[in-house]
Structures are given as structure tokens and as C-alpha cells.
Amino acid sequence: MQATAPLLLLLPLLLSALPAPSHGWGVDGHLMVCQIAQARALPLTNLSLGRLSDAAAAAVKDLLPSYAGGNLSSLCSWADDVKFRYHWSSALHYIDTPDSLCSYSYDRDCKDEEGVMGRCVAGAINNYTSQLLSYGKSASPEYNLTQALLFLSHFIGDIHQPLHVGFTSDRGGNTIDVHWYRRKTVLHHVWDASIIQTADDDFYGDDVSGFIDTLTKNITGEWSEQVSSWEQCGKNQTACPDIYATESITAACNWAYKGVQEDSTLQDAYFSSRLPVVNLRLAQGGVRLAATLNRIFG
Ligand SMILES: [Zn+2]
Numbered sequence: 001m002q003a004t005a006p007l008l009l010l011l012p013l014l015l016s017a018l019p020a021p022s023h024g025w026g027v028d029g030h031l032m033v034c035q036i037a038q039a040r041a042l043p044l045t046n047l048s049l050g051r052l053s054d055a056a057a058a059a060v061k062d063l064l065p066s067y068a069g070g071n072l073s074s075l076c077s078w079a080d081d082v083k084f085r086y087h088w089s090s091a092l093h094y095i096d097t098p099d100s101l102c103s104y105s106y107d108r109d110c111k112d113e114e115g116v117m118g119r120c121v122a123g124a125i126n127n128y129t130s131q132l133l134s135y136g137k138s139a140s141p142e143y144n145l146t147q148a149l150l151f152l153s154h155f156i157g158d159i160h161q162p163l164h165v166g167f168t169s170d171r172g173g174n175t176i177d178v179h180w181y182r183r184k185t186v187l188h189h190v191w192d193a194s195i196i197q198t199a200d201d202d203f204y205g206d207d208v209s210g211f212i213d214t215l216t217k218n219i220t221g222e223w224s225e226q227v228s229s230w231e232q233c234g235k236n237q238t239a240c241p242d243i244y245a246t247e248s249i250t251a252a253c254n255w256a257y258k259g260v261q262e263d264s265t266l267q268d269a270y271f272s273s274r275l276p277v278v279n280l281r282l283a284q285g286g287v288r289l290a291a292t293l294n295r296i297f298g
Contacts, residue, residue: 024093024158026193027077028200028208029282033157034073035212036219036286037293051290056297059135063149072153079154092124092151093158095245096168102253104165104245121159122241125292128152129239132296153289159241160285162256162277163191165248173256179265190266191256195278198271215283223283230284231291238295244288251277 024030038060039051052060061070068074083090091112097104112119118127128151131143158164166172166188173187180194196211204210219227233240255277260266 024080024154024164024192025161025282025285026196028196028211029161029192030076030080030154030157031073031208032196032212032215032282033160033285033289034076034153036215036283037153037289038072039216051287051294053294053298056290056293059297060149060293063135063146065146072149075150076153076157078150089151091119092155093121094164094166094172095120095122095159095249096172097165097249099167099169102249104242104249106242106245121155121164122245124155125152125159125239125241128155129292129296133238135297152292156241156244156289156292157285159244159248160281160288161191162248162251162281163188165245166252166256172252176260177262178260179263181265181267187256187260191278195271195275196282199275199278215279215286218279219283219287223280227287230287233291233295239292240288244284247284248281251281 025033037051038057050057060072064070064072064075079089079093083093095104095109097109106122110120110123111117117123128148131148132145132152134141134143135145163172170176171188173191176187178185178187178190180190180198183194185194200206200208200211204214233243255274259270
């Protein structure tokens with residue numbers, strides 16, 4: 001997907017610290033994905049939390065603006081913050097698939113509302129991956145690789161949110177009004193933020209780092225045998241967004257949309273049965289972001 005590349009060249013590097021409107025995983029979800037990806041081995045412990053190779057960790061540090069203090073997760077919602085300023089980027093956060101088909105195909109579905117091919121979250125992941133592959137190859141880079149890193153890190157999170165690969169007519173659950181317990185919202189927002197927020201409040205005393213610790217422990221424990229299959233990508237492929245998109249639309253049908261109608265009230269039964277799906281998708285997003293950065297930077 002090269003459609004956005006020339007535009008990027010024209011855009012100044014404007015890194016915003018404005019609070020994000022919630023699109024894609026909310027701020028917490030993106031923070032979790034990026035912290036899982038960037039977790040470093042803790043000195044003086046035998047916890048092997050580090051997921052990034054030394055080369056990838058160094059490249060990430062080099063590309064981050066200095067005010068990020070080397071912390072990728074502090075800028076993982078940047079792509080949401082600039083969605084309105086970089087209006088062309090708003091179509092890059094999701095994929096609309098045909099209603100009720102519960103399947104995804106790049107050639108059929110990866111386009112924006114005007115039908116421009118490649119303008120979807122899978123195309124954006126491919127595009128920013130190929131831009132980042134030019135890192136270190138030229139003294140005057142053709143692309144803004146800081147923006148490429150921030151977009152890629154955000155979009156690998158988004159593509160794991162099941163309703164970011166949802167049905168066209170309800171805009172991934174954005175037009176389905178529901179109640180989350182007693183609060184009025186839309187189904188899309190339940191998956192972006194409400195499930196995570198409720199888990200955070202109920203189990204972690206509103207401290208997202210406790211939530212991240214739990215996911216990290218599961219990655220090295222309960223899920224450890226699956227992790228290498230999560231990391232896999234096709235032969236000679238650097239990024240594998242089509243695999244993640246197919247998983248997301250399947251989860252959207254099996255879990256997100258299932259049993260939900262306009263004005264449904266979603267509470268304990270929905271929360272407790274869907275939280276494991278959210279946990280898995282956040283963990284997979286983090287593991288795969290690290291694996292993709294490792295393939296890019298070596
Ligand atoms: Zn997003």
C-alpha cells in the first residue's frame with residue numbers, strides 16, 4: 001500500500017500530546033500492547049521479559065522523539081491523536097468486511113470508503129513495515145521513520161481489536177447502541193475500552209500496570225507454548241496483517257457481535273465470557289508487534 005507514502009513526505013513531524021478520542025483500543029489497550037512488546041529483561045532477575053532483539057530495541061530508541069524517554073508505549077496512541085489533523089490516516093485504523101460473512105480478504109476488503117485499494121489497517125501495516133525496512137540504509141531517509149514506527153505500533157494493536165475488522169453496515173459496531181452495565185455506549189467502544197476499564201477497576205485497582213503484569217505472566221506461563229505460533233509469519237514475509245485480520249473478524253462474529261442487539265444491556269455474563277478474548281488479543285498484539293519489529297530491524 002503506497003498510497004499514503006508521498007503524502008507523508010509533505011507532512012511536518014507534529015507529535016501531539018493531546019488526549020486521544022477513543023478509536024481502536026483505547027489509550028490503555030494501546031499502552032498495554034506496546035509495553036508488552038517493549039518489555040525489557042529485568043536486571044538481577046531471571047525473568048526473561050525482553051521481547052525485542054538488541055537491534056530492534058536500539059532502532060526503536062533511536063527513532064523515538066527524545067521526549068518519549070525511550071518509552072514506545074507513551075506514544076502508542078499518537079496515531080489516534082493525529083487522526084483529524086492527518087485526515088487521510090483515519091481510514092487506516094480498521095477494515096470493513098461484508099455484513100455477516102465473518103471472513104476477510106485483502107483484495108476484497110482492504111480499501112477505503114472511496115474504494116481506494118490498500119487503504120485499511122492491513123495495508124497500512126504493510127506500508128509502514130516496508131518504510132521501516134529502509135532504516136539505516138540511507139543518510140537522507142525517504143520517509144519519516146519516526147511516524148512510520150508510531151503508526152505501525154498503533155496499527156498492530158488496532159488490527160487485534162476484533163471490531164476493527166467488523167461489518168460494513170454497522171461500522172464495526174459503532175452504530176450498535178448498547179448499555180455497558182448502566183452506561184449508554186456503542187458496541188465498538190465496549191471492545192475498545194469498556195471491557196479493559198472494567199477489568200482494570202475490578203481486578204487491578206485501576207492500575208493498568210497490574211493488568212500488564214498479568215498478561216506478561218500468562219505469555220511466559222499459560223500461553224507459552226502458543227507464543228511461537230503467534231510470532232510466525234509466512235516465509236520471507238516481514239509483516240502478517242492478513243492472519244491477524246482473519247482472526248479478528250472470526251472473534252468479532254463468535255464473541256463481539258454474538259447475542260448483541262440494538263439496545264442490549266451487556267453486563268457480568270458478557271464481561272466475564274469476553275474478557276479472556278480481550279486478554280488474548282492484547283497479548284498477541286504485543287508479542288506480534290515485537291516479532292514484527294525484530295524481523296524489520298534484525
Ligand atoms: Zn486506531
